[in-house]
Amino acid sequence: MAQLTRRNFLIATGWIAAGATVLYKLGDRAIAVAPTIIFPDEGMAATWIQIRPDGSCLMYFPRMDMGQNANTGLAQIVAEELNISINDIEAVQPSTSEVPPLAVTAGSMSLTAFSRPTAIAAATLRENMRERAAKMLKLSSKDILDDTAGFRTTDGRMVNYADLVNLSAIYVEIDEESPHPNLYTFDTQRQKKQVGQPARPLGIKGIVTGAPLYSADVQMKDVLFGRAVRPPVHNAEIAAVDTTGVNTVPGFLKLVQEDKFIGVICKTPGSVNAAMSRLKVTWQVKQPINQKEIDRLVNVDKELADGNLENTFHEESHRSDANWKIDLRFDVQIQSHAAQEPRAAIARFNDEGSEHLLEIWTGTQDPWAMKRFAAMHTGLDEKAIVIYPQRMGGGFGGREHYEVEYDAVCLTAAIGRPVKVQWTRRDEFMAARNRPASAHRIRIATDDTGKLSDWWHAYISGHVIFARDRLPGWLLPVARLAGDDGVVRGANPAYAAPHQRVEYKDVDFPVDLGVWRSLNAAPSLFAIESAMDELALQLGEDPVKYKISQMKGELPRLKACLERVRDMAKRRPLPQSEGYGRGFACGIYEGRCFVAVSADVHVDREKEQITVEHMCCAQDVGMAVNPDQLSAQMESNMAWSVGMALLEQLEVGDDDIKSSNFDNYPIVRMAEMPSVDTAVIDQPAIPPAGAGEVALIAGPPAIANAIRRATGVRALKLPISFADIE
Secondary structure (H helix, E strand, C coil), rough: EEEEEEECHHHHHHCCCCCCCEEEEEEEEEEEEECCCCCCCCHCEEEEEEEEECCEEEEECCCCCCCCCCHHHHHHHHHHHHHCCHHCCCCCEECCCCCCCEEEEEEEECCHHHHHHHHHHHHHHHHHHHHHHHHHHHHCCCEEEECEEEEEECCCCEEEEEHHCCCCEECCCCCCCCCCCCCCCCCCCCCCCCCCCCCCCCCCHHHHHHCCCCCHHHCCCCCCCEEEECCCCCEEEEEEEECCCHHHHCCEEEEEEECEEEEEECCCHHHHHHHHHHHHEEEEECCCCCCHHHHHCCCCHHHHHHCCEECCCCCCCCCCCCCCEEEEEEECEECCCCCCCCCCEEEEEEECCCCCEEEECCCCCCCCHHHHHHHHHHCCCCHHEEECCCCCCCCCCCCCCCCCHHHHHHHHHHCCCCCEEEEEHHHHHHHEEECCCCEEEEEECCCCCCEEEEEEEEEEEEECCCCCCCCCCHHHHHHHHHHHHHHHCCCCCECCCCCEEEEEEECCCCCEEEECCCCCHHHHHHHHHHHHHHHHHHHHHCCCHHHHHHHHCCCHHHHHHHHHHHHHHHHCCCCCCCCCCEEEEEEEEEECCCEEEEEEEEECCCEEEEEEEEEEEECCCCCCCHHHHHHHHHHHHHHHHHHHHHHHHCEECCCCEEECCCCCCCCCCCCCCEEEEEEEEECCCCCCCCCCCCHHHHHHHHHHHHHHHHHHHHEEECCCCHHHHC
């Protein structure tokens, strides 16, 4: 069996990913800080890609799958480099004991960070096989030519991969000093056979046939069932507990209470539900939880007037006394992750002498963070813990935390048998690390020709990456001094003005916050693109032409997206009757992904209803490894855009989260989903740049701009209701 080890591989090949895992020492105890962005070291060599004795290919997935199908794209790269079909690859989701630590699956970074290392790994294996073929046939490697699943010689002899391996292990190492082989994936002169072609997502059959893929599907002998009471916020304290009647529930086994944790263990899921219904917990919160408090915290106008915006993100010759043509405030709501699959986990402790003393099965974006946190929680060495990642029914930044896993570990430790914890839909909403509300004041001035002269964007947001409980309490203020990348994401405009200032303040909300799809890029782009659209209207300019004319000179890819989506929209004539409007918006995500969106809306005043009828999306993410999956991601982001623009808002009550299910937290349903046209702008010479959350940044402002055209009213807050535009 031939296999490629990853000994120091990603470092040797120059893989760079944003962020780092940091260990802060407290005495002899390490505090792990998620997310994991880590390179394997020399002591952590592990199998990654294998050619097996029968010539088939085994690939360990380096990404956690939650619907984005990034692993399918990486498998296409492996297939391209090895001259095989993606259908010839058997893919496995490895446990944390089978591969070195890998970066958290987040930030639309999977193809960006892993495409080149994957190509190098597969190409190195291919060339090693070529050398073996040359040695076996006593030829020069130059005389060994590529063929399907192997090679052929210049005189027509065939050598398959199966001919070149045997039952003994063959380790192929990356030579750090030597240049890597020619990468077929990135060879612009090569006619690609796998990369750039549509491919059916790996594992899709299991999804559509209901195969056991998720944590809740894991079956285990002697497993018990449990659940914990979820606090209204993670830093709440237990004030009182009423357990009357809990121990009378048939199947009830144990009540577990430790510090801020209280839960039950039962024989069946039904008895868990019954026991939980009898368990009454009163919580003490450190900060009043209500919408009034949130509104007070994001009062950008008051803070701006008082000079309390603490952080300057960007400044160029700012003037505060310009003659402002645009001076608008935009407010963006709190949103929950609202994943379709309520999460679950199973934990099991094993006897001393077992290879792993603690095993956890869970759907998580960051298995290695779960391993670190479980070690901190239990006092076990990390080597004694293994995480078995399962597929997720949605993550979106919400599954980076040790939460359902914590519940399962607490309960199994208390009873000495494996315990499965299945959250309810309400648990999901209570535990959500929500995208914060934000308030934006945008001021724009122009010269006499309509060219931008001054740009001033001031805003307040809750914390995102450095949200409460993301780091130890003593460390948070220190980390926040460096600035929260999630809060500033998307705030730098794509438009040129000689005088600019972007400033902000991030504050601690009374509800839990965290990473949410696109972080603060979608809220910032809603304000920016709405303001630019309003300026174009005031100047009597076509919004697409005007935006292109005001872009910074180095943005041809963004310009191309906007022009493409304008042409796409023209193919579908907009009804000329009252209440119809078409809007456009564009944006850049993380400086590497470019997108533009158009939206056609109908505002029916009799029914008091806003309907998004059609959307177009053009996206440039560099090389399109799998155009079908790119289109699918764009379509999903159009659904998210409708939700953000018109429907979704976390409802906050008095010291409680009122949103508890999809009846009081509406998301887009089929009847509300517009038809969608997509265009993937392929750039074969540019490495893949990611797509999972990109199009969301342009969808909501495109809808708002369309409503402005349909009604003459500028919507200034999200979600937009009919009452806002009467």
